[in-house]
Amino acid sequence: MNGRKVLITGSNGMLGSNLTKLLPYEVVAFSSKDFDITNSKKCIEIIENEKPNIVINTAAYTDVDGCESNPDKAYKINTIGTQNLVNCCIDRDILFIYISSTGIYGEDKEKEPYNEFDNVHPTTIHHRSKYEAEKIVQNHLSRYLILRTGWLFGGEITHKKNFVYKRYLEATHNSEMYSDDSQIGNPTYIKDLVQQIKILIDYNQYGIFNCVNKAINVSRYDYVNKIINTLELNCDVKKASNDTFNRMAKVSKNESATNYKLELLNLNIMDNWDKALEKYITNLKLDIK
Secondary structure, eight states: OTTOEEEEEOTTSHHHHHHHHHOSSEEEEEOTTTOOTTOHHHHHHHHHHHOOSEEEEOOOOOOHHHHHHOHHHHIIIIIIHHHHHHHHHTTTTOEEEEEEEGGGGOSSOSSSOBOTTSOOOOOSHHHHHHHHHHHHHHHHOSSEEEEEEOEEEOSOTTSTTOHHHHHHHHHHTOSEEEEOOSOBOOEEEHHHHHHHHHHHHHTTOOEEEEEOOBOSSOBHHHHHHHHHHHTTOSOEEEEOOTTSSOOSSOOOSBOOBOOHHHHHTTOOOOOBHHHHHHHHHHHHHHHHO
16 A cells, blocks of 8 residues: 555546546545535544545536536635645645646647646636636645646446447437537546556656646547447547537637656656547447447
């Protein structure tokens, strides 16, 4: 166990559940139902009782459009909830790991991927609430990791946010489907992300890191098309027109990033997105049968 005790919030989520299963440390995990991070007294109680030396906060309100219609909920969970956990870590020897998003970078670049030294200009309530949380972590802690990650995939087929399995179900009931070609980003395998987090912990790294699978100008359409082709399904994926997916949130058209700092440190283990997706779908097919 290497003497490390890790407390994970949001363990019912795809990332939280995989961290719980795969990290080779002593792990205590709490679902959002069991541990409401917006309750400051509950935060103090659990941290004092469990005495972790690492806290990984994966609890979040991730509905990007929902955040626009309910900003109070977005800031309460994503920002104030993080503040409550940070408050518990300030006077304790705890490494705090915060899971953020490459979507916070905004629209400064049209197609070039963002690195950790680029400016941040979030365009949605969701990403603003995440960025405000990042600032709290940076301003109050000296031992922290802020990990900006991409379009996460992986996990059990029973999970309601399993994007790949949802596309499988959609394709099995339709001869054609439509996907957005206007936004680019990094499809990112949860298991690769967990392994990257372990490496950052083991090498005593601190600060802000992009943690994504490598992708160059990969659109949502490219992503979905690769899913359907790899699953060998008889469904035609077509590019959607601009008005097909009307969203309340003004998301950036470029959420792509590169693991620049990890590369400089020679610590990047995250594979190309398509190879990672093929790896996941190989296992997914076994669960579907």
